[in-house]
Amino acid sequence: MNIIVPIKQIPNLTDELEINGDGTNLDHDALQYVLNEFDEHAIEEAVLTKESASGTVTVIGVDTTGELDSVLHTALAKGADKVAKISGDFPRGTDSHTQAKLIADAIKGMSPDIVMTGVQAADDRDGQIGPMIAAHLGIPYVGVVTSVAAKDGKAVVHKEYAGGVMAEFEVTLPMVVGVQAAHQPPRYAPVSKIRQIAKTAKVDEISGGAPVGSGSSIRKMFKPESAGHAEMWDGDPAEVAEKIVAMIKEKGLLK
Amino acid sequence: MSNDVLILAEHLNNKVSDISFEMIGKAKELAGKFGGKAIAILMGSGVKSLAESLGADSVLYVDDPALTQFNPEAYSRALAAVIKDRVPRVVMMGNTSMGMDVGAWLSVSTGLPLIAYVNGLAVEGSTLVATSQIYGGKIQAEAIPNGESCIVSCLAGAFPVGAGLAPAQTVEQIASPVPLNDLKVKFVKLIEPEKGDVDITQQPILVSIGRGIGGQENIELAQELASALGCAVSSSRPITDAGWLPKTRQVGKSGLTVKPKIYLALGISGAPEHLEGMRGAELIIAVNTDAKAPIFDVAHYGATCDMLDLLPALTEKIKG
Secondary structure, three states: OEEEEEEOEEEOOOOOOOEOOOOOOEOHHHOOEEEOHHHHHHHHHHHHHHHHHOOEEEEEEEOOOOOHHHHHHHHHHOOOOEEEEEEOOOOOOOOHHHHHHHHHHHHHHHOOOEEEEEOOOOOOOOOOHHHHHHHHHOOOEEEEEEEEEEEOOEEEEEEEOHHHOEEEEEEEOOEEEEEOOOOOOOOOOOHHHHHHHHHHOOEEEEEOOOOOOOOEEEEEEEOOOOOOOOEEOOOOHHHHHHHHHHHHHHOOOOO | OOOOEEEEOOEEOOEEOHHHHHHHHHHHHHHHHHOOOEEEEEEEOOOHHHHHOEOOOEEEEEEOHHHOOOOHHHHHHHHHHHHHHHOOOEEEEEOOHHHHHHHHHHHHHHOOOEEEEEEEEEEEOOEEEEEEEEOOOOEEEEEEEOOOOEEEEEOOOOOOOHHHEOOOOOEEEEOOOOOOOOOOEEEEEEEOOOOOOOOHHHOOEEEEEOHHHOOHHHHHHHHHHHHHHOOEEEEOHHHHHOOOOOHHHEEOOOOEOOOOOEEEEEOOOOOHHHHHHHOOOOEEEEEOOOOOOOHHHHOOEEEOOOHHHHHHHHHHHHHO
């Protein structure tokens, strides 16, 4: 089973996001980048699939930060067999259409059985890369998937709808899966192991072609004005607890 | 090119999803400005009555056995053929489990731009302006398509449902415009959620926990508070993904929508997917150490103390 996992780096959303001078993009240089959390689940699901069905896991991404190597080393520490990065003039925040095309071109010749990627990323303004990669490769896509069971050239996948309802599909491989959550929480890789791997790891470098662009232009980026804001309670936990108890009593939900 | 706005309607278990009506209402407004029609597309088999419930200017009902249940491959191929035939100005779909499978695939296969996570749409002159909610709800991006046509995927709840709720004016029924007998994706079955020990949609109070709970060993603190209150513990997605609570306890887009009298959001940052499932609660009290967490924008009352200190203090006070 040849499993390929395309990943994306995105800004760390716990950081304060600042908008650039002309108001059309984030001030990317001021931001820390992290691996898209859905891609962490995709890596986990890929490694779980490999462990149950044998095969190899290759993790690949477009290096938009110059820091992709450390993400790839972590993937190796979590059980990936091979890693690759696509290099070129691709700035932070490169659109999904461009990243999907670059990845599709890079993996076309690798004959994947399953391509597993995160179902979405917080910066997918022009859409998610999974279905785009599927369209470029001419293979089917199922997203919002929480489990994959592959054997004999087919995969049974579970797709989530709202309200906890799921649909089961049987798909003839090859296919692209958009992973919502791995069927086990992503494993932890100790820093010491990652450092050890970083010393000897081989990251394949692929030179990327021209950006295709998102097909739309941002004319303004801004922080949403919230319609309202909570009335904030100061005080220590005991005082806050007191206020919550008063609210519960007011609603008649506590005798 | 026409000036029409196409809307991909969604349905599951013989019920049209609210987002379909939300998009239809908006599409009628946009089509009016472009001088075209709002045309809803419903795909299915033997469900013409669902098509008749869509309040668009007209409805195209695509009936084919392969479309009985949502199937990403079948939907995408059939819709691509309809787009090629009708050459619409705008194609709208949900930024939902179904719409996300279709939109980005269509964008590449038709060459139309896709603007995703849309929660605002307007026409200025003859230009569509689409606003996306990105970066976990922290940023809005206003964009215009580079060409004249585009696909937009819309967030649930972005537009009012009312204007789309009307009997259809005309329903045109067609067979699938492309053969769907060689699909690589086969629908097997729907899996209904397991009946949990408690139904979190029926609780007057929910003690709802997020990443701030820190570790599995702290879940007990939330359980203790819930039992003192005689209510249940619910959570945001990361907690059920980690397996610390059963899936039946998850509130939000892919979990359940809850409307309790009191929603205690503890250590929940308030991602848009979570807010979608709980913003209808009567009273929301949020506790999160990050004063800038988006949960405080929907909460009525808030505090920034550590939930792990608050939980035992609150349990003790309630036990009296």
